[in-house]
Amino acid sequence: MNEKSDYRFPEGRLLSLDFFRGITMFLLVAEGTHLWSVLVQEPVSGTIFESFFQQFHHHPWNGLRFWDLIQPFFMFIVGVAMPFSYANRIKRGDSRSSITKHIIKRCIILLAFGVALHCGYNRKLVWELWNVLSQLSVTILIAYFLMRYKWSVQIAVSIGLLLLTEVLYRSFPVEGFNQPFVKDHNFGSWMDMILMGKINNGGGWVAINCIPTAAHTIWGVVAGQLLQSAKKPSKKVQLLVVSGLIILVAGYLLDWTSVTPIIKRISSSSFVLASGGWALLVLAFSYWFIDIKKINRWIFPFIVVGTNSIFIYLFSNTVGGQWLNGFVAIFTHGILDWFNTPEFILNLITALSVLAIEWLLCFYLFVKRILLRV
Secondary structure, three states, rough: EEHHEEEEEEEEOOHHHHHHHHHHHHHHHHHOOHHHHEEEEEEEEOOHHHHHHHOOOOOOOOOOOOOHHHHHHHHHHHHHHHHHHHHHHHOOOOOOOHHHHHHHHHHHHHHHHHHHHHHHHHOOOOOOOHHHHHHHHHHHEEEEEEOOOHHHHHHHHHHHHHHHHHHHHOOOOOOOOOOOOOOOOOOHHHHHHHHHOOOOOOOOHHHHOOOOHHHHHHHHHHHHHHHOOOOOOOHHHHHHHHHHHHHHHHHHHHHHHHOOOOOHHHHHHHHHHHHHHHHHHHHHHHHHHHHOOOOOOHHHHHHHHHHOOOHHHHHHHHHHHHHHHHHHHHHHHHHHHHHHOHHHHHHHHHHHHHHHHHHHHHHHHHOOOEEEOO
């Protein structure tokens, strides 16, 4: 639906959340232009810069790269925004039942979008649930219905979901799927066979990730409620930092002691803890730097992208990836080929040009005060 709103930064707005959402979406949009893939090709490959840009690609299995944090950040940010959105709806007179109906409707739409994206990737009708939007359709529901309870209850449930995941992976008895941390031979892959009749062969991704990663959205809600509270800003930062460090260290310790390896593709408990810790620390730093210290003029380009986050994510994965990238390449390659431009430069300029066009699209919506919501 289309809504008009005032996008100027009013006093009291949580700009750190806007920035966190915006930079996450900016990085995701850049991926859709193939920018990160270009930056590990020759002449970058084999140099020290390749190691840096490999951080913008998922780890093949056991380990943690920067890019493995993007989906947790996305799911965490959604949680942080939920208490603020809920409070705004209550303030304008919406009933709790109407808000609940809206949340359920939103999750159904997100699930539909997630499945539709996989149809687009495969260029045929498929039933696949690996997309982040499909995952969000579950984690939002869990976090929403927990939001009315105390922080202690929410956190206890989130830890319970991680323990449940541990038990299911470690004790699952079906032959061929009873190796908890082996790609395509674990409980998650078996669940994919039940839910979709197939596994993510070679990729190792599993749809049941929505259960452990619900912790990210729950922790986001708790963080949002903390930021919404009357506590002093310095106290809020302190609680975010301490909480982030505790679960960050817990996640890495589980991996370093070989108790539970950090595996993003099955969202092992150690991965959820480590990535959740990083999310809390990034939010704490952003809140301190942007909202407390008021150093925020530089965040505008990211605010523009984050304002229509779901729209630009869908656009970059459909129109962008399946048409715009190739359309722009007609012109960039066609013109630069006259000058015998190396292929790396051709691909880099094409990716950056698409990124600029998609940013300008977000800017147009921003200036026109058009907000595309689910």
